[in-house]
Structures are given as structure tokens and as C-alpha cells.
Amino acid sequence: MAEDSLFGALPEQFGPKREVGVGAPRLWEPVRDVIELRAASLDSLIGPDHQARLIWSYVLELDLSDLEARIKAREGVPGHPAITPRLLLALWLYATSEGVVSARLLARLCQSDAAYRWLCGGVGVNHRTLGEFRVDNSERLNRLLAQSVVALAAEGLIDLDTLAQDGVRVRASAGASSFRRRATIERQIADMLPVVAELAKEVDSDPVTNEQRLRKRRAQRAAERLSRLKAAVAKIEEIEARQSKKKEASAPQAAPQSQPPAQSQIPPPQDVKKPKPPRASTTDPDARVIKMPDGGFRPAYNMQVASVAGEQIVVAVDISTSSSDRGLARPMLEKINANYAKLPKQYLIDGGFAKNEDIEWAHGANVEVYCPPITNKHNTDPFAPRDNDGPGMSAWRRRMSSQEGKATYRERSIHECVNARGRKYGLVQLTVRGLAKAINILTLFALANNILQGARLRRIAAAAV
Template sequence: MAYRYGNRYQIALLPKSIEDYVGPDDPVRVYDAFVDALDLKELGMEMNPHKVGNTEYDPRVMLKLFVYGYSYGWKSSRKLERALYHNVSFIWLLGGLTPDHKTIAEFRRKNTEALKRILKQCTRMCMELDLLDGNVLFVDGTKIRANASRTRNHTKHHYEEHLAEVDKRIDELLEECERIDEKEKEQGSWIKLEKELVENEEYRTRIREMLNRFKEEEEKGKRPKTINQTDPESALMRSVQGSHASYNVQSVVDEKHSLIVHVDAVSETSDVNQFAHQITQAEEVTGKGCKVGCADAGYADTEELEKIDRRGTTVIVPSQRQALHNPEEKPFGKDKFVYDKEHDCYWCPEGQKLVYEGKHEGDKKIAYRIPDAVVCKKCKQYGQCTDFPRGRKIVRLSQEEVKEKLERQYEHPESQEIYKKRKARVEHPFGHIRRNLGMTSFLVRGREGARAEISVAATCFNIVRMITLLGGVRELIGGFMALQS
């Protein structure tokens, strides 16, 4: 049987147009239609075709390049430049335009804010297409590496030592410069000294920036152990892969179809203080208050959860105790002591009274203790209940009633049904973004750059889901066109 062979030198009488190389059901057409449906003015992008000077590339075309590039997992400006010559779908998307990597990188740098706002418009399109309702929102976080080495994380003391060394070296160089007479200035020794002086002064400026960063964080009530010299806004975070300079990426996902409503990149290593802020940001995107907010025990901070609960939103977040699969039953745990609200005291299982002792951590915690330690020591349960010489102490949160309410709320059968969906809803987007889009690390440095990157990646995930939910490329393109009419 004969084989088929290609011929690179075959001359075609009527060569195909670029349009003919992309089929009607090719996903690239969706990305093209999506960006065409965006309101660039709302994104903050300047559209001025009559601008004087050198002709620029159409911002909408450049935006298509970035969004579609991230759907491939291609973030590098050089990879995107290469695709414009070798990948038919990229050639079609830009209509044969070939901006170089410098132009591509410069566009990303200048339009960070616009890239951050893309997801917001995408979410609203999902709502108009009835794919998202914003009634039940799930919050979760993941650690994504920053574009910085962990070895560049240093303590405040390290920077102070280096600053002293650099100051000393600069003083030595200045003294040496003064000793050089006019004749030696014309020789290479003067040029070498001047170059070293400039380098040390630049290094001193960078060190001072790091120390100022420590000061700013301390003024906010934070005490970072280290700050990364390459990307000061990143933080050293632990993950399955070990400790690395990273960002804590927060995602708010809608229950209906696992579509992403809002994403953020923060420097805090813990999720504890994120719940209220992320839910509020998601509600601003949807334009409505959610009915239910759900997250895992990593977000279990009573003060933080109460901010959402007092608005009437049902908060489904387990406490640290409830999150344990097989919690150890303690015969003399806090739950075995009865609080007497009228007299502001606790009663122990043996009928002894624990009275108010004082407040700790400001007003956040209230301590109650047996007034006479001898009573505890004579008790038959001494040693099992406590072996502390001053007797048993119970610590109650100032918001203990709110905590108990949230625990009861979590244990409600309807809440349990919603919580069972949490893992499938929030892990799906993160899995796609990490595995399929290759978003295991950020390319751009700084928190705003990280936010822009994760916003584009989340948009790509939503577009893939929309194609599936609406039944295909043509149906989704029709939906985008209907939104513009």
C-alpha cells in the first residue's frame, strides 16, 4: 500500500486566507469573542486611534494575546512572541500581527490594573448568561510561588548588619577618593573607585527599602520574621513542596457551576483573617449579598466570621475542634463546664464555682478560676481535671456566644449538605489552574502583578467551564454577541 507524503514546495494557485486555518468550533474563537465583549474603558485601558506618534498595537488585540496565551499556560513574553510565528491559532487571533517580546512585556507592565479587572467583567457575563447566581459562595486558598528565591529572605538584623557594612565601605571609598590627586583621576584607578562607590550606594538604597518595609509592617501590627529582597511583598510560606517565597492565593467560587467569582493574592501566610474580606469583595463583583458563605477550618476565627454573620448571611465554617475527624473526648474539657450567664461564672462537673479572674489579649479572652486552689487539690478528680497548683482555669472568648452559635450552625443538617460540596467546588478551579494552566509560580514580581496573573488565569478557567456548560464554542460566542446587542 502506498504512503502519503507531504511537499513543502508545492505552489498553491489560490492560497488560503488566515481565516480558513481556524475551524468554526476552535476554542480560540471564544477568546476572540470574549475580549471583543469586554468594556475596555471600564478596565481602564486607553483607546485612542487618533493618538499622534509611532503607531501602537490595538490594546484589544494585545489583550487577546495575553488571555489566550494564559489558557495555554504560556506567560513568558518570548513564548508568546514565538507562538505568533509558529502557532496557527495565535496567528489567526492577532490577524498576522507580530509584536516582539519587548512590546508584549511592556503592555503587561503598563496594563496591570486592566488585567486585574478582567475577571470582574467575566463574572458579570456569567451572571447575565445565568451560569452563576452568587447565593452560595465557597472560599479557599492555595500557596503559589513568587518569582523569588527563598534564599533571598533575610531577617531585620541581617539587613541592619549589611547596612552598617555598606556604610563603612562607602566611607572608606570616599576617603580613598580624597587621597587621589588630579593626575591619578585620569587613570583607571579613579574610574574603578567611582564605579564601586555607585554600586555600594545603590545597594545601600535597596537595604534601606527593606528596613522601611519592616517598619511599615510593624506599624500595621505585624512582625514579619523575614522579608524577601527580590520580591518584598511575598512571604516565606509552607506548602507540600516545602517552604518558598510565595503568595497566598484566595479564591471565591460559586456553588452553581464552580465558576470563580473573585480571586486575590495576599502576603499573609494564614487564611484566618481572609474570610470577611474575600466574601465582601465577591459581593461587590456580583452586586448582591450572598445567602451562605462557606470555608474550611483554616478560616475559623470568630471575630472574622462574625463580621459576615451579623449581616444575616449563614456562615458555614467548622471550628478547629469540629474539623477533627475523631476528636478526643476529654472528660473534663471546657464543654463539660457550664457557664452561668446571670452570675458570670462557670460550674465544674463536681459542682464547684469558677469566678471571673481577668481579661487577656486585650478584651478578647476572659479567664475564670476556682478562687481557692485548696478546693481543687482536695477534689477526687485532681490530676485528671488539672494538676496546676493554682487550680483549674477556664478561658472564655469575649465572643463565645457567637462561636457557639456558629458551631451549632455548622452542625445543622442543611449546612452539612452544603459543606460536603465545598471540596469539589473549590478544588476543581485550583486543580485546573495549577495542572492545565501551569500556574505553579508567578512570572511577575509584586503583589499587584500576582493579582493580575491569577485574575487572567481564573478568567481562562471560567471560559473553559462556560464552553462546557453552554454546549460548545458556537453557543458561547452567540451568548457573548447577545450581551453586546
């Protein structure tokens, strides 16, 4: 059958046998002392549709003249040029979208990562400049957030008639063991006062430049420590005043009696548990120990986010130190009204926000609140009208008992996508201390979220044309 094959009978062939060498193996070894000349362009480091280009194009359109007005280096005047605020803002927006929350890490990425190097464009940045910019522009960041929402609404991409709100617990930059009673903090203040005075005296008397710089840094750290201790005492005084006011409001008013009750009619004294004295953190006085989603109690902040649920656009943010969301709907609505001069027609919140006074206030402002009722231990019908219901509560019970109201409330679940994106963007553990700095971290997240989600909405709208 060999002649029936295509090539007929071919002779069997054998290749030469490879001899096994006895010498050392030939390997590619790294050589790092070679000088190379490479021709590279920064613009070729990232693709044309890279996320960094999107953020930079957004920053280029902003009017940052108010930030540039603070710069002291001017033409014709001696001084080192300052880094443009556009670059610092773009770096933080892109870093936030990548989950980078540390200024030191961001400064290192500006030297090693292609996207950050492209944004810098050869401009060197350090962690101090980055950190100061992030915490010193609260009002400007809030205005940028409002402007991003107004721009999307003007394009017809979002509708502010239906909003949703939810809270996210974020761990504070303070240890659980940093909480002290007032007497302990006052002793620490007494110990720190002479230390701060001595360090300040050493800074003024030291003529050596390098040593003076180190002494000045130590004196600055001691002064910051003393400032935090005083802030902790002020926070304890605030808590004590709030507790005293609450105790006076809850104390029963004694009815006037014509004659003193008999000895047998006086009830025996009950064992009342004495409340623990309030404490404050000496690391972050604004932080409070609150209940976390896992059931534990840790120093944290309750970060509130209001959004257009369907489009996942954040319209306003706020921060509380309360473990509960109860009573936080009205402050957020007031902030929305202050930023946009209008209130939503429908407001979706979960049952933890439910408060009769807030629902009545919203009803008076023509805002329909959608939130499920709280399950009570008596197993009574939560939608049944009650004698003390006002017009707002009565309308809320009718609304939530209807199928239309329940269907509308289901839209609130889309807001969980915003919460999940916040975790991805680094809203897990704060690296800054203080309520004022924490709100900037939250606002940066909201602004970065709106830039990227706004681009997604524009692509969808363009594809639908």
C-alpha cells in the same frame, strides 16, 4: 476434490525473482533551499470551534475605550500605530488557558503556533509590549472579571447566594537565599548608590548611539536593583512594627502592689528564646517564606480564590503573604460586597479559615458560614456551646452539627476543580515580581476560567432547551 472447487485446478504460478541492487539506496532527503509558493489563509489555520475563536469573540464585545484612550498615535499625527489592546488581551487570555506564563515564550508562539498566529492576524508583537500590558492594567482586569460574573448571573447561569473560598500557594519569583537582614541590605544600598550615580553620568556623557543604549540599560538595571533594596528595607520596617505591636498587645499588665514582693517570692528568670531578626528578599520584597502544601518552606504567595462552587465560576481573587488562611475570609467577603453590592447567603470555607471574629462579623451581615471546627487537643465536643460564644458562634455550632449543614459544606469540594485548573493554567511558579503584578496573573486566570466555563454552561443550557 480439485474439480469440486470454485475455479477448478489452477496451475501453480511463480513471480519473477527481484534482483538485489548493488548501488546506493534511494532515499527521501530533506531539501530546504527550494523556494515554494503556498496559498494559505490565516482563517483556515484553526477549526471553526477552536478555543481561540471563543476568546476572540469575547474580546470583540468588550468596551476597551479607556485603554485605547492612552494610545498617543492618532490619525493626522506622526507616529507608529500601536497594537490594539483587544489583541494583547486575547493573547494573554488564550495563553493563560494553555498554561503559558512567559511573555518571551508567548512572543515566540505568535510566530510559530497556528492559534497564536490566527489571533495576531499578521500583527507583530514583542515580549516587552506583552509584558507591560499584563502588569499595567490591574483595575481594568478586575472590572472585566466582575463584568463576566454579572453577565453570567444575568443570564441565570449562576447564583451568587452560595460561594466557596480556598487558598493556593504559588511559588514566588525569588530565591530562598535572597532574604537578607536589615543591616546587610543597608550595606548593599550604600554600595549601590555610587554605582547608580556613575552609570547615570556615563549615559549622559556618551555620544555614541549603540553604546549609549547599552549603558542606559545597565543604568536602568542598577536603578531597579536599588529600588528593590529600598523596598526590602521598608518591608522589614513594616514587619518590625507589626511584631512590636503584637508584643505590646500580648505583654501582661502588672497589677499595682502596695509593697514590693519578698526576694523568695520573685520567680527565677526563664530562658526566653530571642526572636530572629526579620528578613526580606532583595529580589521580590513583597514575597514571604511560607509553608507549602508539601510541608516545605519557600518564598511564595497565598492566592485566595472565591467561586460559585457548583458552576466553577470565580467571583473574586486576592493575595496574602500569610502561611495560614485564618482571618482571610472577611477581607474576601468585603471585596465581594464592593464588587457586586451584595453578600452571599452561604459561605463555604475549610477549617483553616475558622476565626471567631470573622464568624461573628459574617453573622451580623446575614452570611451563614459553613466550615468544620478545628480539632482540639482536649478532645472536647467542638459543637458544645461555650460561655464566651456570641450569637454568631452559637448559630455556627448548631448549623455545623446538623446533617443539613454537613451536606451543604460538602459542596465546597467542587471548588478543588478550580484549584486544579489553576495549576493547569500556570499557577505554579510566578514569572513576575511584586504583589501588584502577582494579582494581575491571578486575575487573568480567573477571567480565562470564567470565559471557558461560561461557554460550557451556555452549551448545557442550550442543550436542555
